[in-house]
Amino acid sequence: MSDTLSQTEGRPRRGSGRGGGGRRRRGGERSMVPEAEFTSYYGRPIVKASPWEADIPAYLFAGGLAAGSSLLAAGADLTGRPGLRRVGRLGALGALSFSMAALVHDLGRPSRFVNMLRVAKLTSPMSVGTWILSAYGPFAGAAAAAELVALLPPDARRGPLRLLELAGRPAGLVAAVFAPPVASYTAVLLSDTATPSWHEAYRELPFVFVGSAAAAASGLALVGAPTSETGPARRLAVGGALMELAMERRMEQSMGVTAEPLHAGRAGRLMRAARGLTLVGAAGAALSGRSRVLSALSGAALMAGSACIRFGVFEAGQASARDPKYTVVAQRQRMEREGPARHRPEDPDA
Template structure:
């Protein structure tokens, strides 16, 4: 235990060799009795900052959402919304088998998406409670109302098409689901970006385009797998366009995010995003080249597109969780924004 004291005359009782060696980087004296001298102008070495917080807890509370529920909710909602748009186009262009397959898949997907959301909420009453208020500034509130309007429309479109009852009402339901479909496919990206999770919040510009492109890829894959090849020409084109949009927006997002983009390249999120790129490219290329000629190639291409879209949604989810667990992805972007504001002219 140190017994030194500081008085008017200086330090009394100081232990030898306890002085701080300023500018020496913490190196001990050399063997010649003098201190090592660094090069002229050399600065003291400072260890890299460690980004931590009180009691070792992260700065942000990571989301407690389960991947199967929320990432599945993202994927199935996109499949449903984009599928309704393609179903309406197929019906207008005289492709009844493709239209029916997409209507049925959209109904099944939106049912699964809603079930996953309710399962994550804990009980159905919480979903109903969100419909008691309409708040335009809340993505969750508007998304709940969007699901409440889209679900019946997609259900009516599928049921009336299969049964053949009330054709006019069925066409109206198909059109209504197609109008609401893009919102269903994109609003989950807005919902994620509205949180404080760095990998989601920092990507608010590109993330909706990533989700819309991924939704188009999934719906096109479903059409290739479920509809006869002679009716899937527009879906093969949609697969190429959706893949280009998704991959391009993801690349732009990673380039703009800087440090935060590590979460889309490393860990579970990085592995899933790489798998998504490979499956999406393979499915889109295979479907475009061979999907119109071979039923087997169409099914394989469609399955690859569906798997690629699912990997994208799960990859985005895991990237967000990883970014929330490490304080540096919160602290460094904040400091960069502060420096940018200080550098701006008054």
């Protein structure tokens, strides 16, 4: 009898779980079921990582650079800064061409991009983005072509070339209207996926990308435009950098556990480099005045920082998809914050 009692006392009680003792429910009642831990089959990822490669973050960066350059060029055109306008328009066309080349390379065939124009689906960020790019591109190209025509001798600017030159301002203004959507829709495209670190950043990521685009475009202007005309670019550089850094900080605070990949590995190194380069570039832009060397160095730092943040966000998303922790724990945090989803019964009379 005593042996039986000793064996019973030495046996762990049901529901004790790990670390002794189950969870206590509200009111002091002890739960008989230990708290579950996140897991997956053989430690394999729950969410499949995106098949995208380096072409996509390059596309994100170049698209933002193009959009910011068009916006800056339109302002320069309206305020009588021809040098700044020329750099903005030509920079927008060059960045857009590079962006489209990276996108088509990722798609594999140009026809796949054209096929996306067969439908317009407002609930699809990819479809909306395709139409935004298709509307923005021709006007940005026409504005850049007008700048090239203006470089020709006056006798050569006749007929159609003269009309193209006159169309430069209207085309540039229309391109500037499409610039903010071009700069921000890629953030919506990323956050609309199931990739944990991209999806949880959906609130702030568009603002991060817009600020980054403004900083990058200002950096290009500081490198290429006459220093006597770069006053608006310097101010936009500071404003864009502050917006990027502030919203990136807020984004990390709102992401919960899915912000961890932004601080680890290659993504962490890229994000730290982005913050450092952006701060240095913004400070240099504010203090450069008419110094050609300081303006160029500040502009290069701003563009490099913008590229780093796009690649950093991309790498963090890929890392979060490979680790099941960021899928399961993020879902739990969302349930604790918003409550479990409730099934709404269908109306039988509907």
